[in-house]
Amino acid sequence: MCCRTWRTEASTGSMCQRWCAPRRGSGSTRWWTGIPLPNWGTGRVNLLGDAAHPMYPFGSNGGTQAIIDGRMLAWELARADDPVAGLAAYEGACRERMNALVLSNRQGGPEQVLQLVEQRAPNGFTRIEDVMTNDELDSIAMQYRKTAGFEAEALNTQPSWEVAKPA
Numbered sequence: 639m640c641c642r643t644w645r646t647e648a649s650t651g652s653m654c655q656r657w658c659a660p661r662r663g664s665g666s667t668r669w670w671t672g673i674p675l676p677n678w679g680t681g682r683v684n685l686l687g688d689a690a691h692p693m694y695p696f697g698s699n700g701g702t703q704a705i706i707d708g709r710m711l712a713w714e715l716a717r718a719d720d721p722v723a724g725l726a727a728y729e730g731a732c733r734e735r736m737n738a739l740v741l742s743n744r745q746g747g748p749e750q751v752l753q754l755v756e757q758r759a760p761n762g763f764t765r766i767e768d769v770m771t772n773d774e775l776d777s778i779a780m781q782y783r784k785t786a787g788f789e790a791e792a793l794n795t796q797p798s799w800e801v802a803k804p805a
Contacts, residue, residue, distance in 0.1 A: 674691070674736075674737030674741060675690065675691075675733070677729065677733070678690045678729045678733055679725055679729065681725075682721055682725065684711075684725045684728065686704065686707035686708060686711055687700065687703065687704030687708075690707070690736065691703065691737065691739065691740045692740070693739070693743050699786070703786075706732075706787075709799050710731060710732055710799060711724075711725075712799075712801050713799040713800075713801055714727040714728040714731065716801040716802065735785075739785050739786050739787075742785045742786075750778050750782075751778055754769075754770060755769050755770065758770070
Protein backbone atom coordinates (compact mmCIF):
# COMPACT_ATOMS: atom_id res chain seq x y z
CA MET A 639 0.00 0.00 0.00
CA CYS A 640 1.33 3.41 -0.93
CA CYS A 641 1.97 6.20 1.55
CA ARG A 642 -0.89 8.66 2.03
CA THR A 643 1.31 11.69 2.67
CA TRP A 644 4.70 12.95 1.60
CA ARG A 645 5.81 13.43 5.21
CA THR A 646 6.91 10.42 7.23
CA GLU A 647 8.53 10.58 10.65
CA ALA A 648 11.16 7.89 11.19
CA SER A 649 14.29 7.51 13.24
CA THR A 650 17.55 6.21 11.80
CA GLY A 651 17.24 3.20 14.10
CA SER A 652 13.81 2.24 12.82
CA MET A 653 14.94 2.68 9.20
CA CYS A 654 18.02 0.51 9.75
CA GLN A 655 15.95 -2.09 11.55
CA ARG A 656 13.66 -2.32 8.52
CA TRP A 657 16.23 -2.06 5.70
CA CYS A 658 19.45 -3.50 7.13
CA ALA A 659 20.28 -6.82 8.72
CA PRO A 660 23.50 -7.93 10.40
CA ARG A 661 25.52 -10.30 8.29
CA ARG A 662 26.01 -13.65 9.93
CA GLY A 663 29.28 -13.91 11.79
CA SER A 664 30.74 -10.56 10.76
CA GLY A 665 28.97 -7.78 12.62
CA SER A 666 28.91 -5.77 9.37
CA THR A 667 25.73 -4.43 7.85
CA ARG A 668 24.21 -5.91 4.74
CA TRP A 669 21.55 -4.08 2.75
CA TRP A 670 18.32 -5.99 2.57
CA THR A 671 16.58 -6.09 -0.76
CA GLY A 672 12.96 -5.09 -0.74
CA ILE A 673 9.96 -7.30 -1.08
CA PRO A 674 9.00 -7.68 -4.75
CA LEU A 675 6.23 -5.23 -5.54
CA PRO A 676 2.85 -6.35 -6.92
CA ASN A 677 2.87 -3.32 -9.24
CA TRP A 678 5.22 -0.48 -10.12
CA GLY A 679 2.75 2.27 -10.72
CA THR A 680 -0.64 3.49 -11.65
CA GLY A 681 -1.79 5.76 -14.43
CA ARG A 682 0.98 8.19 -15.41
CA VAL A 683 3.21 7.43 -12.39
CA ASN A 684 5.63 4.52 -12.45
CA LEU A 685 8.84 3.33 -10.78
CA LEU A 686 12.06 2.12 -12.34
CA GLY A 687 15.51 1.08 -11.13
CA ASP A 688 16.04 0.54 -7.41
CA ALA A 689 12.73 2.23 -6.59
CA ALA A 690 10.96 -0.65 -8.35
CA HIS A 691 13.38 -3.46 -7.54
CA PRO A 692 16.10 -2.77 -4.93
CA MET A 693 19.19 -4.95 -5.33
CA TYR A 694 22.22 -5.70 -3.22
CA PRO A 695 24.91 -3.10 -3.99
CA PHE A 696 27.31 -5.54 -5.67
CA GLY A 697 28.47 -5.92 -9.24
CA SER A 698 26.68 -2.82 -10.53
CA ASN A 699 23.53 -4.90 -10.81
CA GLY A 700 21.19 -2.13 -9.64
CA GLY A 701 22.78 0.35 -12.03
CA THR A 702 22.65 -2.10 -14.91
CA GLN A 703 19.00 -2.89 -14.25
CA ALA A 704 18.14 0.83 -14.03
CA ILE A 705 19.73 1.38 -17.46
CA ILE A 706 17.78 -1.55 -18.89
CA ASP A 707 14.60 -0.19 -17.27
CA GLY A 708 15.15 3.25 -18.78
CA ARG A 709 15.78 1.79 -22.22
CA MET A 710 12.75 -0.48 -22.00
CA LEU A 711 10.57 2.35 -20.72
CA ALA A 712 11.63 4.61 -23.62
CA TRP A 713 10.91 1.81 -26.10
CA GLU A 714 7.46 1.04 -24.68
CA LEU A 715 6.52 4.74 -24.49
CA ALA A 716 7.62 5.27 -28.11
CA ARG A 717 5.49 2.34 -29.31
CA ALA A 718 2.35 3.13 -27.31
CA ASP A 719 -0.55 5.29 -28.44
CA ASP A 720 -0.66 7.01 -25.05
CA PRO A 721 1.71 7.26 -22.04
CA VAL A 722 -0.50 5.24 -19.69
CA ALA A 723 -0.47 2.30 -22.13
CA GLY A 724 3.31 2.64 -22.52
CA LEU A 725 3.87 2.59 -18.78
CA ALA A 726 1.63 -0.45 -18.40
CA ALA A 727 3.48 -2.25 -21.22
CA TYR A 728 6.86 -1.42 -19.59
CA GLU A 729 5.72 -2.87 -16.28
CA GLY A 730 4.22 -5.92 -17.99
CA ALA A 731 7.46 -6.58 -19.85
CA CYS A 732 9.78 -6.17 -16.85
CA ARG A 733 8.15 -6.65 -13.45
CA GLU A 734 7.88 -10.45 -13.26
CA ARG A 735 11.51 -11.00 -14.34
CA MET A 736 12.78 -8.27 -12.02
CA ASN A 737 10.82 -9.63 -9.05
CA ALA A 738 12.47 -13.01 -9.68
CA LEU A 739 15.85 -11.26 -9.74
CA VAL A 740 15.13 -9.45 -6.44
CA LEU A 741 14.29 -12.81 -4.83
CA SER A 742 17.42 -14.36 -6.34
CA ASN A 743 19.51 -11.57 -4.83
CA ARG A 744 18.02 -12.28 -1.42
CA GLN A 745 19.18 -15.90 -1.76
CA GLY A 746 22.71 -14.95 -2.70
CA GLY A 747 22.65 -13.83 -6.30
CA PRO A 748 26.18 -13.14 -7.53
CA GLU A 749 27.33 -12.98 -3.90
CA GLN A 750 26.70 -16.74 -3.66
CA VAL A 751 30.31 -17.32 -4.74
CA LEU A 752 31.58 -15.22 -1.83
CA GLN A 753 29.34 -17.05 0.62
CA LEU A 754 30.51 -20.47 -0.58
CA VAL A 755 34.17 -19.46 -0.46
CA GLU A 756 33.73 -18.09 3.07
CA GLN A 757 32.17 -21.41 4.16
CA ARG A 758 34.76 -23.58 2.47
CA ALA A 759 37.87 -21.56 3.28
CA PRO A 760 37.23 -19.58 6.48
CA ASN A 761 40.97 -19.13 7.03
CA GLY A 762 41.67 -17.85 3.52
CA PHE A 763 43.07 -19.35 0.36
CA THR A 764 45.66 -18.65 -2.31
CA ARG A 765 43.83 -19.77 -5.44
CA ILE A 766 40.08 -19.74 -6.06
CA GLU A 767 40.51 -23.07 -7.91
CA ASP A 768 41.47 -24.64 -4.56
CA VAL A 769 38.07 -23.68 -3.17
CA MET A 770 35.66 -23.91 -6.12
CA THR A 771 35.81 -25.63 -9.47
CA ASN A 772 35.46 -23.71 -12.72
CA ASP A 773 32.27 -25.71 -13.37
CA GLU A 774 30.79 -24.43 -10.08
CA LEU A 775 31.73 -20.83 -10.89
CA ASP A 776 30.34 -21.14 -14.42
CA SER A 777 27.12 -22.72 -13.17
CA ILE A 778 26.49 -19.93 -10.64
CA ALA A 779 27.26 -17.26 -13.24
CA MET A 780 25.03 -18.90 -15.87
CA GLN A 781 22.10 -19.27 -13.49
CA TYR A 782 22.37 -15.62 -12.51
CA ARG A 783 22.64 -14.50 -16.15
CA LYS A 784 19.45 -16.43 -16.92
CA THR A 785 17.58 -14.90 -14.01
CA ALA A 786 18.86 -11.39 -14.76
CA GLY A 787 18.12 -11.70 -18.46
CA PHE A 788 21.79 -11.36 -19.46
CA GLU A 789 22.10 -14.73 -21.18
CA ALA A 790 23.40 -14.15 -24.72
CA GLU A 791 21.02 -16.59 -26.42
CA ALA A 792 17.98 -14.98 -24.77
CA LEU A 793 19.19 -11.46 -25.54
CA ASN A 794 19.80 -12.33 -29.18
CA THR A 795 16.19 -13.51 -29.64
CA GLN A 796 14.62 -10.34 -28.21
CA PRO A 797 13.47 -7.55 -30.49
CA SER A 798 15.65 -4.45 -30.71
CA TRP A 799 14.83 -1.64 -28.29
CA GLU A 800 15.73 0.93 -30.94
CA VAL A 801 13.39 3.88 -30.69
CA ALA A 802 12.65 5.35 -34.12
CA LYS A 803 13.43 9.04 -34.47
CA PRO A 804 10.42 11.20 -35.30
CA ALA A 805 10.20 12.07 -39.00
